[in-house]
Amino acid sequence: MSKWSTFTDGFVKNNPTFVLVLGMCPTLATTTSAINGLEMGLATLFVLVLSNIVISLIAPMVPDKVHIPVYIVVIATFVTVLQFIMQAYTPDAYKTLGLFIPLIVVNCIVLGRAEAFANKHGVLDSLLDGIGVGLGFTVSLTVIGIVREILGSGSVFGWKFIPGDGILAFVMAPGAFLVLGYLMVLFNKYLKRS
C-alpha cells in the first residue's frame, strides 16, 4: 500500500462516519452548526494523530495481555493535554463542546485506529493514517454541521442568508439523527463503490 493511499483511504473508502459508522456520539451531538462540527473534528484529529504516533512507537514493547489498558491511558493522556490547550487558547469552543472533549477517550475511532492500524505499522504510516482518518472525520462532521445549520438557522458558518428562524428541530436532537440518516443514504447511493 502506497503512502498516498494510506492517507486518502480515510476520506471515502474508510470514511469513519458514513462507512465505518464509528464515533457516533460526538458526530450527532456537536454538529449543531458548521463551526462546532469543524472544531470537534479538529479536536479528534489532534488526539488521533498523537496517539497513533505514540502507539506505533510503543506497540512492540507492550505485552499483548495489557495492550488495551495501555492504549487507553495513552489516549486519555492526550485528551487531558487537549483539554489544557483548549482551556487556555479556545475557551469558547471548550465550553460549547463541553462533555464531548473528555469523551474523545471512549471515541471508538481513536481506539479503533490504534488497534487496527497503529500497532502494526511504522511511525510515518501511522501518522498519515491518523491525519487521513482524522480529516475524513472532520470533513464529515463539518458537512453534517453545514446541513443542520442551513436547515435549522438559515446560515453557514454564522453567515446568515435565509432571513427568519429556520426549522428549530434540525438544531435539536431529532435533526441530528435525521440529517445523518439521509446523508448516509446519499453517500451509499453516489459515493460508495462496492
Place this chain on the structure above:
Amino acid sequence: MEYIIIIISAIFVNNIVLSQFLGVCPFLGVSNKLSTATGMSGAVCFVITLATLVTYLLNKYLLVPFGLEFLQTIAFILVIASLVQMVEIVLKKISPSLYQALGIFLPLITTNCAVLGVAITVVTKDFTFGAESHMLNLGQAIVYAVATSIGYGLAMVLFAGLREHLALNEVPKSFRGLPIAFITVGILALAFLGFSGIV
C-alpha cells in the same frame, strides 16, 4: 421533590440517547432483537450505577482534596475499565446465571460513552431545580445514574421493537441497514421532544 425532578428529567426530558447522544454505538449495535436489548439495558444499568458511585467518591475524597481535578478523565476511565473487569469476575463466581445473561455485553460497556458521560456529568454539571441550581449530592447522583439507565433501557427497548417491525418491511436499497435506523431514531427523538418543558 428534587429526586422526582431528577427522575423525570433523566428518563424522559433529557433522555440519554435521544437528547444527549450518549451511548449511541451500542444503542444501534444491539437493538436488533428485543431480548438482547433488554440484556444490554440491564448490564448498562448495573455498571452505570456502580461506576457513578465509585467515581463520585473518588472525585470527592481523593481528586478534589489534592487539587487533581484535571486527572478526572484518566482516573475515571481507568476506574470504569477495571470495574467492568471486576464485575465480570465477581459475577462469574457469585451468580453464574446472571453472568450468562449479561456475559457478552459486559466487555462492550467499557467503551460505552454513557458510563463515562454520566460519571463526568454528576461531578461537573450544575443541575437546575426550579429557581436554584447546585451540584448533586451522593444520593442524588445515584438516583440520577439509575434514572438515566432506565431512560437508556426505555429508548433501547422502544427502538428494538420498532426495528423488529422494520425488518419485515421492504426498504429501498440505499436506505437499508443503518440509514433507515438513524431516520427511525430521529422520529423517535421527535416524539421524545414532546416531553420537553415538563420539568
